[in-house]
Amino acid sequence: MDPRQEIINIGKQLHDQGLLVRTWGNISCRLDKNRILITPSGIQYEDLTPEMIAEVNLGDLSWEGKCKPSSELLVHVACYNTRSDIRFIIHTHQVFATVAGSLGVKEIRAMVDGDDVRIPCAPYALPGTRKLADNVKKTIQKYKSDNGIVMSNHGTICMGTISDEALECAMEMEEASKLFLHGYCHMDIESEFIEGFSSHINSGSIIYDKPDTPYRIKRMHEEIYAKRPDVRYIVHNKSQACKIVSRRATHMKPLLDDFAQLVGTSVRIPINHHGHDGNRIIVKKNVNAVFSLDDGAFCLGQTKDDAYATALVLDKACIAQIAASRYGSANFLSYRDCLKMNRHYRNSYSKLAKR
Known part of the structure; x- marks a missing residue:
């Protein structure tokens, strides 16, 4: 499959799962050791087309394409440069992982289907900054075997050698975070929108x-x-x-x-x-x-x-x-x-x- 179309397809799946909403979050794919594709800033996933996806050089961050790369480009570059095995990255603002990552914890842990799931939390920094990318890099270096991390107070980074692996990582992180919140905060509240009088x-x-x-x-x-x-x-x-x-x-x-x-x-x-x-x-x-x-x-x-x-x-x-x-x-x-x-x-x- 064309990698640009693969990004679009994964975006639609994440949107259908409620893990990507509006323009929040971003997706990238490694082309080779020097180049990646990444979604643009400010484009809703329902409107995304292949030509809107930028190609970025991992070395000097130069890019080609119709639209400017995501504002979280530095985070994606830090992930690819730290994990040479990773080919696909999803960044979401999914509800329960983000909420759990706002509590000041260093790790989110829960038993999911009998497995002890660990989600490291990178320290907070402003979005789009070099400091945030550095915090993510240090967290990945510390937790080399973990494909999912939470950027505290912000959202998730879900990595995989293939797109389905990154997608599965995002879903597992959300389930583990819900269980964590249920266990430590006695939370049984669903994310929802109930419209009253507009x-x-x-x-x-x-x-x-x-x-x-x-x-x-x-x-x-x-x-x-x-x-x-x-x-x-x-x-x-x-x-x-x-x-x-x-x-x-x-x-x-x-x-x-x-x-x-x-x-x-x-x-x-x-x-x-x-x-x-x-x-x-x-x-x-x-x-x-x-x-x-x-x-x-x-x-x-x-x-x-x-x-x-x-x-x-x-x-x-x-x-x-x-x-x-x-x-x-x-x-x-x-x-x-x-x-x-x-x-x-x-x-x-x-x-x-x-x-």
Whole structure:
């Protein structure tokens, strides 16, 4: 099979499995000892075509192709240069492995079908940086026999001598991470999107997706649009994790890179104190989630796709928030790093996804 088409096929399989969403994650394939193919930045996997996949020189990082290589190119290069046997690499932001990798652990361990599965965790560094690539390289050198690692607070690296091996690695890592979270955090929460009452702006008017949207919810939507004129879509996520956080938490600090990028540097959550009826919401500039007491969260975007992407990321972040509270510790991201990622996403990466 043509290696470019193989990358596309694996991307579709990962998308169908829920392990790759939107433009998040990337895939690469070794052509020979000096060259690799890698997916581009900001292209949704459903839209990926062979000519969009760049060819990169492992030595000087020069590249050829229609589209710029993935922003995580340095991580892929570090993996290939450290593991000469590896031919295929998948990087995902899959839910449970990423959540487990935000708890500050050095290894994720679980018994899967009678096998003791070990997943090393590389120390955190900002995405796309040389520091992250160096951390991944050191982790691979330490755990030479492991094909899967978690980049803390970020996502996974799944390696294989063939594409199916890397795909199987991704699925095994997710299963092991779910079992780890169940054992250490007593977590039995599924990643999901349960839509409540959503809306959008059309010709200056608010259009509600459901005709039976309650008046209380309409008032909240009106307040959000009034305070955030940049927002044109509101998606209401009532997933189990979002509802738990909306009921029990008062503040969300980022545990995950993509939360900092899409949602914001922190989110305040209203609480029902001193007789308030739960109608209070907190709307902030550049914070794309608005929690409603015991009713999940409204996820904001300039486009419908943006709002739904925020809803998916927020659900994962809420699972991480719950896991951290039950585990008793976690590796929260610094405000400075979150601000840097949020600004970069708003100013550059999100625009790539809209092309």
